[in-house]
Amino acid sequence: MSIRHWPQGERPREKLLAQGATALSDAELLAILLRVGTRGMSAVDLARHLLAEFGGLGRLMNAGLPELAKHKGMGLASYAQFAVVCEIGRRVLGEELRQQTVFDHPQRVADMLRLQLGHETVEVSLALLLDTQNRLITQIELSRGTPAENTVYIREVVKHALLHHATALIVAHNHPGGSAEPSSADLAFTRRLSEALALVDIRLLDHFIVTSLQTVSFAQAGWMPSLPTG
Incomplete structure (x- = not known):
């Protein structure tokens, strides 16, 4: 009928x-x-x-x-x-993030990242560069590789952050294979990046892993490294 x-x-x-x-x-x-x-x-x-x-x-x-x-x-x-x-969905979420404090809305960040990365069949890495109010300045695609190989150079991330006068950033990458669990390389990269950014007074707020079905926040899962203070 x-x-x-x-x-x-x-x-x-x-x-x-x-x-x-x-x-x-x-x-x-x-x-x-x-x-x-x-x-x-x-x-x-x-x-x-x-x-x-x-x-x-x-x-x-x-x-x-x-x-x-x-x-x-x-x-x-x-x-x-x-x-x-x-x-349209990606752009609407992007506009909302530019007008709001990104880190106060982790689910909105996760939603945008799912739209952007969830369908990718190769591994893609992004950085969201933030101002002093944690509002989005711009988004940078850091790398795009095969499903089994993707290299992000920490010095390139730091360079982009300094170029755009960012005071904080969020990084994200997808797992085309479907598992949202971080690898040992993911955890090591997060620590090294956080340490490198700290040297130039830039904070790494979070690292997201994206699959076609979910988005996982390192900060919410307790995977972000604790850096020494003072």
Whole structure:
């Protein structure tokens, strides 16, 4: 049955207008974006099918064109729509972070990092450079490598921080393999970076590990190094 034949209160668009977007399921939200289904499938049916095939909304929205086009009803137009939605989300979160104290909103930082890094198939490292109020000055991509190899030079991080007059920073990288547990190299890098930044009076506030399913904060997990004072 086509959505237009459903009771009005059960149609995704009417439900959104009456109850707000948070009342909609993932499939209903996606159906509004898709607008139409395919032969024998309503937009909601198609949305449910795609969510099951891709294993969730995040993986579907970040799918590449070749992968998306394998599915009936999906093509260049759908890929463009999904890419635009994801990029708008990134930019909205970025604007909010620039206007607010970043370190007071770790979940908002985590959300932005999930949007940016969660879909990456290679390891990518970022730095968020912060001012004296812990507001975002700019974001720097530090490195991009293969799934098994990614090198971040500590002197480059310090150079970027000094160039932008940052007084604090947050670093993040993704684990394409899916595990959010830090490796011994991750822990060692965090300590060495924190020590190097301390020499020029810049604080390392946090280090995030991002996967397609979660974002983990070193600070919240108790993994940040304790540096000597005085």
